Amino acid sequence: MNFRTRMSDAILLLFALLAIAYPVAGFDLLQKPETKVADLTFAGPNFEGAETQGVMAQAEGLQLLDPSMTSTYTSPVIEAPIPFNVLFPQWIADIPAGTGMSIAVRTGTENGRWGDWYPVEENHDWTRPEDPDVVGTMITVSAEDIVHRYVQYSIGFSRYDGQATPLLKELHFTFIDSTAGPTMEEMVAQQQALDASQAQTFAAEGVAPNKFAKPAVISRQVWCTDPDCNYSDGLAYEPVTHLILHHTVSSNSSSDWPAVVRAIWKFHTYSRGWGDIGYNYLADRNGVIYEGHLGGDDVIGTHASAANRGSMALSLIGTFTLPDDSPPGIQPPQPMLEAAANLFAWKADQKGINVYDAGRLPNMTWGLPKLMGHRDVYGGTNTECPGEQAYRLLPWLRDAVAQRLGYQSPYVYIDETSSNFKRSNNSWHEGPAGCGNNGHSFYTWSVTDPNASTNWGEWTLAVPVEGVYEIEVYAPYCTTGRSETDGARYTVTHANGSSNVTISHNDKVGLWMSLGEFPLRADGSSKLRLTDLTSTDEGRGVWFDAVRLRLVGGSVPQTPTITTQQPTADLWLTNRTVAFNWLVGNGGGVERTWLQVATDPGFTNLVLDLNWAGLVQTFTQTFTQDFGELYWRVVVKTATTQIVAPPSKFAIDATGPVTAVHGYYILGWNGQQVVAWGGQDNLSGIATYKVEYREAGDASWTTWLANTAATTATFTPPNPALVYEFRSQGIDHLGNAEPAHAAADLNTLQAKPLPHAIMMPVIMK
Known part of the structure; x- marks a missing residue:
């Protein structure tokens, strides 16, 4: 099958069906009617109908009056500046802890x-952390109407006695x-022409098709009627590794879905x-x-x-929360x-x-599922998107997706919700909002006291055939208010006994x-156990959470296997005393260990080469210096073979940076006084500085700047007639702090005036 045929089969099927339903009318491709927009703002005393029982519009805004605990304000009917088919509410509010505010809107x-009155909730997709206001639920007119002309809103307030x-x-x-x-029907006609032209171009250029063809898509040049739709400044690209599902939190009925998109x-x-x-x-x-979003494959959106x-x-497009949620959703x-x-x-x-x-995205420090809901990005509690009924x-x-691609996973998955998992009858936590592999996880808090x-929890490993398997475990990124343990202790029961990892x-x-x-x-004897003890x-x-197995060998070997445990790969240590731990499977015949x-x-x-008779699996060594790069490995020898473990990389940085305040400048053109400092750390690098000052002769120091990555700042002397001293302290990326300087690095008597024509010196540190 050639490329053009595949494009026709996969891309134009939907359009062909639509064309049958809608006889194509003539449409001028150059005709670009523009979408209209208008705004109304209510603030302070200009809220419509300024006063109602228990609520008052004052200079600060709309609020409860004492001693009211609850009240609902309903505005007069408001004529919109233009006829509209979509309404976007936005607001700025102070909601103290323990108080509440609700918004409902209806249109006519x-x-x-x-x-109907429509409850308005925050749309997390469209409200960024840095935004001063909150964007609410998008409201579209009912399917039987084209446009509405009037709006009315209702504000509900609540609080407990004595609260703000x-x-x-x-x-x-x-x-x-x-x-x-x-x-x-007009869009179908345009899109068919565009797709046919594109297919011919690809075929002429010899572009190889994907195994799975792109589905039918209404392109921007078809649905978007605004002259600015092709504005392409500022586009940025990154290869796509993750797929994210959202919902628009809007009406689930419309007579014109392209109008909703516009x-x-x-x-x-x-x-x-946002520009797009x-x-x-x-x-x-x-x-x-x-x-x-304009830009095609790999373009970076805003979502x-x-x-x-x-x-x-x-x-x-729509709302897919639970039916009893606010706003209510559908499947x-x-x-x-x-x-x-x-x-x-x-x-x-x-x-x-x-x-x-799962994998990491370029700007994220934790792992995320390769196909996820928006709520997964920040651990389940930042947003409900894409709605519970879609998330499930x-x-x-x-x-x-896997079935369409004929993908057969090499892994066997054992889920914590299956009959192959059992756990203690104690108090457990579950990942918030379905956070976890396939929408669920259990967790508890680590303890160090065995008592x-x-x-x-224990997983029975569903081994399909006997062999050597890689075992992987998953710890999801979920919002719990705490970080995760550094010492999860697993016990694997396998063909040659048991091993602790x-x-x-x-x-x-967030990663496997x-x-x-x-x-x-494959007889049900293979187990994996984890406890809260670290x-x-x-x-x-x-x-x-879930665990998975991957077959890597066809038979159970009797030769030793080595698993290096601590230090883990790419670990930075801040203590020169290092405990080495490794695991040797089938170690009964080991004669010597290196x-x-x-x-x-x-x-x-x-820098270290030790060996012992027999099987050894731990050793502690104190190094005399820091190292930016070290590798360690274990070698075991039996009567018939020698096994060498792959090297594992680590580093030691137990020393803080070296820094100093090295400049005090008075700018001739504005009189500002600028302090400059810097330093170096040849291992993990300087993360932040602390800069302190004091009056000359004082014994105590005052913190001026803390946790700053800057190396210059403007200083305003508390008393210009006095002499001030400065000192700096650096903290590296591992948290090693430079010892506090006993003496000052520099004082204001060492100030260097800079006339107007001279720029600040650039000092490389």
Whole structure:
């Protein structure tokens, strides 16, 4: 089958069906009716209907009056500046802890027919942490109407006796009329022509198709009618490794879905100032997919903060929360789900994404599922997106993508919700908002006292055939208010006995972590056990989530296996006394054990070379200096063979930086006094500085700047007539602090005047 035929089969099927339903009318491709937008703002005393019982509009805004504990304010009917089909509420409010504020909005037609009151909640997709205001639920007019002309809002306040009042400082409505645009049949005709032309171009250029063709997509040049739709300044790119599902938190019924997409584009682009629609793609309830952010493959959108770079976002148009939630949602219709599966399958095929795996994004320090919901980005509690009813379908969506691609996972998964997992009958925590592999996880808090250890879990490893398997465990990134343990202690029961493996959940949270390779039998005897007992920390998260197995050898070997445990790979240590721990499987025949440490991976420059008769699995060594790069390995010898473990890299940095305040300058053109400091740390590097000052002759110092990465700052002497002294202290990236300087580094008598024509000196440190 040639490329053009595959494009026609996969991309134009939906359009062909739509064309049957909609006879194509003529449409001028140059006709670009512009989407209209208008705004209304209520603030301070100008809230409509300024006073009602228990609520008063004052200079600060709308608030409860004493002694009211609850009250609801309903505005008069307000005529919008323009007819509108979409309304975006935004607000600025102070809501003290223990108090509450609710917003509801309804819209009406020119002839007085009103829609239902719609509860307005924060839209986390469209509210960034740095924004001064909150964006609320997008409200679209009912499916039977084209536009509405009137709006009315209701504000509910609540508090407990003696508490401060919640305060609504500002309420802002953005009205959009995006109804002026091509009809669906006109868009189908345009898109068919564009796709046919593109297919011919690809065929002529010899572009190889993906194994899984891109599904039908309504492109921007078809649905977007604004002249600025092709504005391409500021586009940035990053190869896509992750797929993120969103929902728009809007009405689930509409008579014109392309108009809804145009309204979202207008709001994101202008009202929020993002320059474009945030999502890479959108899908409506009929399964029609719309191109979102301009730029094509790998363009970086605006939809998930630090997770924007390296991800592709699909937003389901509508609200998919639970029916009893506010606002209430529905389950995504099947055509919408099929469209999502097709789009994600195309991208997974194009980029080689394993939708069952996890990995780090460029701007993230923790791991995330390769196919996830928006809420997964920040651990489950930052947002409900894509809504619970859509989020629960993520396992189905991963399977649907894999089935479309014919992907057969090399792993066997054992989930903590299956019959192959059992746990102690104690108090357990569960990952918030479904956080965890396939929407669930258990966790508890670490303890160091064996007498306080109560929580344990055990997986029966579902081994399909006897052999050597790599065992991997998963600790999800979930918001719990604490970090994860550095000492999760697993016990593997395998064909040659049992082995203990200690790993850090904290180092690779959100990623699959290998425990090593073990000989396993397929008779139900292979087990994995984890408890809350550690030797490293107290009160940190110990995670009991899915585990997985991968066959790496066809038979159970009797030769020894070596698993290096501590120090873990790429670990920076801040103590020169290092405890080396390793695990030798099938170690009964070991005659001699070696421990080697070198400054190079080839072990030509050894700094430690020890050996013992028989089997040894631990040793502690105190080094006399720091090392920026060390490698260690273990060698064991039996009567018939010698096994060498792969080298593991680590480093030692137990010394703080060396810094100094080295300059005090008076700028001739404005009289400002500038202090300069710097230093060096040849290992982990300087992270921050602390700069202190004092009056000359004083014994005590005053902190001027703390935890700063800057190396210059303007100093305003508390008393210009006095002499001030300065000293600095550096802290490296591992937390090693430079000892406090006994004497001052510099004082204001050493000031250097800089005339207008001389720039500040650039001093490289």
